[in-house]
Amino acid sequence: MDFTNKNVVITGGTTGIGLATAKAFINAGATVWITGRNAENLHKASTEINSPKLTTVVSDTSKLADVSFLEQAFSEKGNKLDVLFLNAGIGTFEPIEKVTEASFDAQFNTNVKGNFFTLQKLLPHLAEGASVVFTSSSAATAANLETSVYSATKGAINKIAHIAANELATKKIRVNIVSPGPIATPGLDSVATDEAKTFLAGVTALQRLGHPDEIAKTVLFLASDAASYISGTEVTVDGGYHSYALK
Ligand SMILES: NC(=O)c1ccc[n+]([C@@H]2O[C@H](COP(=O)([O-])OP(=O)(O)OC[C@H]3O[C@@H](n4cnc5c(N)ncnc54)[C@H](OP(=O)(O)O)[C@@H]3O)[C@@H](O)[C@H]2O)c1
Known part of the structure; x- marks a missing residue:
């Protein structure tokens, strides 16, 4: 897949x-901006990727102020955005009685x-025909113990993504999960x-972690012209985790 000039x-x-x-x-030719909270992690990633096509923010x-900062950093040279991969996420696994307000928030x-607000702030910069991909989780549809809050966040992402696919279609922007x-x-x-990782690998049909x-390959596919008629869809990449676990 070729993302030159994207x-x-x-x-x-x-x-x-x-x-x-x-x-x-x-590797596919794109110019890429990555974010994170931690400057040291960004520095490590930049060293590992070692490309003039990478910008770290x-x-x-x-934090909405930080989301605005990303919007400014991206748009200062009048760039148009071809692919937005909304991937940042955290999870804390604990039974309902132990969840604190701080962990929930x-x-x-x-x-x-x-x-949600990264999508909103970057929306004006999305090019016609752009692609947005959200990272959800198989947890959004499973009902595993101790995942009530995390799974709920991913269920919310799925709903936001489905509605965004309909709202942004008028701009020829595809949105997938x-x-x-x-x-x-x-x-x-x-x-x-x-x-726990051995257990998780064992409840996939393929008997391994991904x-x-x-x-990444799935995200590039969804962002590419090969997926030009795919929008509002959730692509599950889980080694057969669902089907096997439910047997
Ligand atoms: N691994 C799995 O089994 C799995 C399964 C289903 C879904 N997911 C989802 O996949 C996504 C990536 O997870 P991963 O497994 O690759 O975890 P990871 O290795 O911990 O990567 C998470 C990334 O998000 C960044 N991040 C976390 N909080 C952030 C914040 N508030 N603002 C900006 N960046 C933030 C982290 O950087 P800093 O720490 O430097 O901020 C890091 O770059 C998440 O949405 C996760 O829920 C993962």
Whole structure:
């Protein structure tokens, strides 16, 4: 797939799925902006990608002032945005009785409010024919224990994405969702023990965790002309997690 002369913004692009997707877009010829909260992570990602086509922006998606800063950083040279990958996300897994207001707010502010307002602020810069991809999760439709808040944030993302697909169609902008199953990333490492990861791999039909590159390939497909008649769709990339787990 060729993304030469295309501009791509990826929120949460410093590690895991976002980093793999940034690399894939750069390799396909795109100019890419990645965000994260942590300057050190951005520096590491920049060193690893090592391309003049990469720009890093410290921007906490849960803070509207930071979202505005990203909008300014992207648009200062009059760039038009071809692909917006709304990927930044956090999860805390705990039973309902243990959820604190701070944990609830952090997950909703990052995963829902942050993605929503990043889309709103960057909307004026989206080119005709642009593509927006949200990162949701197979958790949005599963009902796994201790995921009530995280799963609710991803369910909200799915609804926002479906409505955005209808609203933005008049501008010929396609909006889709990629829903990963268990993917081997620093994010998964931070919430799952080795034992939990072995369990998660075992409840997929393919009997393994996914690789961030396997999500990146799906995002590039959804953002490409090969997906020109695909909008308002959720593509699940989970190694058969759903079907196997429900048997
Ligand atoms: N891995 C899985 O099994 C899996 C499954 C389903 C869905 N997902 C979803 O996939 C997405 C990426 O997750 P991942 O597994 O790749 O995790 P990850 O390795 O922890 O990556 C998360 C990225 O988001 C950034 N980030 C977090 N909070 C942010 C904020 N408030 N503002 C800006 N950037 C922020 C992180 O950078 P900083 O820490 O530097 O801010 C990092 O770049 C998330 O939306 C997650 O919910 C993951």
